Amino acid sequence: MRQHEINVPLCDKCALETGSIFKHLTAEEVEMINFEKDFRQYKRGDVLYQEGNRISGFYCIHSGIIKVFKTGFDGKEQIIRFAKEGEIIAYRSVLSNEAACTSAKVIEDCQVCFIPSEILISFIKSNPSYALELLKLACHELGEANSFITDIAQKTVRERLAEILLLLVNDFGLDEQNYLKISLTREELANIVGTATESVIRLLSEFKTDKLVELNGRKIKIINKKGLEKISNVLTRI
Amino acid sequence: MRQHEINVPLCDKCALETGSIFKHLTAEEVEMINFEKDFRQYKRGDVLYQEGNRISGFYCIHSGIIKVFKTGFDGKEQIIRFAKEGEIIAYRSVLSNEAACTSAKVIEDCQVCFIPSEILISFIKSNPSYALELLKLACHELGEANSFITDIAQKTVRERLAEILLLLVNDFGLDEQNYLKISLTREELANIVGTATESVIRLLSEFKTDKLVELNGRKIKIINKKGLEKISNVLTRI
DNA sequence: CGGTACGTTGAGTCATATCAACCATAGTGG
């Protein structure tokens, strides 16, 4: 099923709608991206780039969800973060001028714009307040990474799973029936939490027994957010 | 024993010697830092700033070693990174304009320069190539954080301890007798690896039995680097 | 209809945390 007429999104419109980082650019700069960018569509499972790749640009997500992950020794994925509309990925490699230290794979069909490195670099040089925004972004991500390190190092799998569920609620929201909008396989959940698939399954069904969630296949319904918050903290072990 | 005449280091000299990020500044800019900065000396155990603080500047380390850590629920520290001569800390908070997400404490007596936020911000705006260098720095740290997340999530304590020892060798080097130049308490080691103090003690003495290291109090002598490399990877479990 | 990917459950094992006791060292104050 190929679309003959694809609506390539315009960056100026997109930046406003999604609140992407491009909203800090001037009109001419946005126009320049519009001209240079390459619009692409991907389906679930598609790979945008892989660890070790040299990347010639970065991606701005217009719709859909992408997982960014590293691959450990035995091939096990560790999901580092998700990216959704308005967010950019692979900018880290472009800026630090290193090979990609992560891979990116599609979780939900998506439309993305690929923007050549040179444009990013030239904007940083020409538009200082944009550079500052990028710095803020990187520093913010760094702060989140630090928290995550502390969590993985100190919390139990149970606590982390509860926390991740809440984080997913926060990032992707719930539908009218309180179902998590993002749907992941048990394995993917395990690869965020940093545990085995079986452990996620067991803990989720405990959560279900404890009336914290309901499960319908991959769809997870949150029915006691306070309870999850309680678990995700210290309080478990008082 | 108080020094009446303290030699306040000059940034231009220091930047060259230590290869700090200020080497990308113009002569006038460096001069400006020299003028505005506040030189400070700290002793082991001193705290530079604490999680949650609003920080009005960042620190450039001239000598000594500082640990940057987060505090978990039960008060347990998770060491995020170390900073030594030529490196800057707390720039993350300054740039993302958030409260400090970490604390910083002195490991080895140190001399640091405190530089007000405004200077950093103004340089970013006036000197794009400096902004780019800062971005590179932040992105590089982000890459390291991602690796660390994957390691903590996937490797055993044994693997991680070996890895951390190698990382310390890399960052701080060995003296003539192959002793690690940085000396940490067992608890601090545990707080990097993300484990219990007792586990570090037990594993270290295993490493000793296996002729990988020798132990003299806090001083750790590396006698089989290859062996540690082997342990730090997958290879343990073949 | 067989194949493949995902989900679930059970049983056994092991690495690691926890708890407790003890030693060494150094600094403190009466």
Add this chain to the structure above:
DNA sequence: CCACTATGGTTGATATGACTCAACGTACCG
């Protein structure tokens, strides 16, 4: 100067969280 206290290091015993392995169910797909 000595008892006192705090801090760090070590070791042993015990408990348990979480992983691994294995079997099996289910659903979807060509």
